[in-house]
Amino acid sequence: MSTMRILVAEDEITFRHMLKTFLTKWGYQVVVVSDGLEAWKILQEEDRPRLAILDWMMPSMDGVEICRAIRERKSDPYLYLLLLTSRDQKQDVVEGIEAGADDYLIKPFDPRELRARIHAGERIIELEDRLIRAQEALRELATHDSLTGLLNRRACLDSLLAELDRGRRAGNPVCIVMADIDHFKRVNDAHGHLIGDEVLCEVARRMQSSLRRYDTIGRFGGEEFLLVLPGCSLEEGVKLAERICHLVRSEPAKAQNKSIDVSISLGVAVANQPVPGDLEVLLGSADAALYRAKEAGRNRVEFSANLPSPSSGTPD
Numbered sequence: 074m075s076t077m078r079i080l081v082a083e084d085e086i087t088f089r090h091m092l093k094t095f096l097t098k099w100g101y102q103v104v105v106v107s108d109g110l111e112a113w114k115i116l117q118e119e120d121r122p123r124l125a126i127l128d129w130m131m132p133s134m135d136g137v138e139i140c141r142a143i144r145e146r147k148s149d150p151y152l153y154l155l156l157l158t159s160r161d162q163k164q165d166v167v168e169g170i171e172a173g174a175d176d177y178l179i180k181p182f183d184p185r186e187l188r189a190r191i192h193a194g195e196r197i198i199e200l201e202d203r204l205i206r207a208q209e210a211l212r213e214l215a216t217h218d219s220l221t222g223l224l225n226r227r228a229c230l231d232s233l234l235a236e237l238d239r240g241r242r243a244g245n246p247v248c249i250v251m252a253d254i255d256h257f258k259r260v261n262d263a264h265g266h267l268i269g270d271e272v273l274c275e276v277a278r279r280m281q282s283s284l285r286r287y288d289t290i291g292r293f294g295g296e297e298f299l300l301v302l303p304g305c306s307l308e309e310g311v312k313l314a315e316r317i318c319h320l321v322r323s324e325p326a327k328a329q330n331k332s333i334d335v336s337i338s339l340g341v342a343v344a345n346q347p348v349p350g351d352l353e354v355l356l357g358s359a360d361a362a363l364y365r366a367k368e369a370g371r372n373r374v375e376f377s378a379n380l381p382s383p384s385s386g387t388p389d
């Protein structure tokens with residue numbers, strides 16, 4: 074944390090010099106300006122310092138104005154603001170804190186006090202970083218399947234809803250594919266769940282490698298996957314499903330020195346001009362097509378006829 078960057082905005086040369094000398098000595102990277110507007114500009118930058126020491130009285134924009142302006146716009150990540158003042162009346166300090174300063178220091182100050190206050194700021198920044206990391210980890214856990222790393226059922230339904238919405242606005246079709254590993258129970262029964270899990274991951278990888286950047290794939294259930302293909306017609310969706318079907322079948326999955334033959338069945342359906350509430354219809358059609366693929370002997374693709382379009386029946 075000691076390579077942290079700190080912005081110093083101070084118009085008096087003696088204090089500016091003193092701050093720079095100490096901060097550098099303590100191992101910080103220091104950005105120094107002598108004017109409030111310059112400080113404000115730097116604090117707008119993408120890679121701005123996380124901690125700023127702002128003098129109260131400065132030309133063009135004072136420290137309190139900067140604090141207020143910073144807090145008015147929600148800033149991510151948090152910017153820790155330390156205000157320098159030569160005034161020592163209580164009213165001034167209250168004004169500074171209310172404007173958004175996290176802490177203040179009265180000039181002239183003892184370097185040890187400066188250092189202690191910077192450390193307090195670093196603790197806040199570190200705490201915020203930990204919170205952000207924890208939130209990201211939680212989001213990952215809440216939206217992804219821990220075995221395959223694909224989206225989980227809920228997240229891929231969310232993604233489907235969002236794509237249907239986008240498709241409706243843009244007038245584009247949304248194709249979906251339900252895929253299910255054939256006789257997966259036999260793999261588990263014959264080789265155990267660890268190998269079963271590896272086979273599942275390998276199938277997931279092969280499917281994922283066939284997708285375009287804006288397609289999504291999720292683990293929908295045990296050995297069932299849902300693919301969402303925005304802007305894809307039924308024909309294109311079926312072609313992609315055929316390709317995936319062949320790829321999965323093309324060579325056995327390797328799991329713990331074993332080669333395991335694996336195949337999948339796929340059901341394709343499309344929403345041409347999705348109307349509200351047709352999520353279940355769409356999923357039901359893909360599921361029915363998948364069922365037919367299983368019935369017809371597995372390792373194949375079946376598709377559902379186009380869903381009714383909301384505009385009166387010009388077939389496409």
Ligand SMILES: [Mg+2]
Nearest residue numbers: 084128130131
């Ligand atoms: Mg000043």
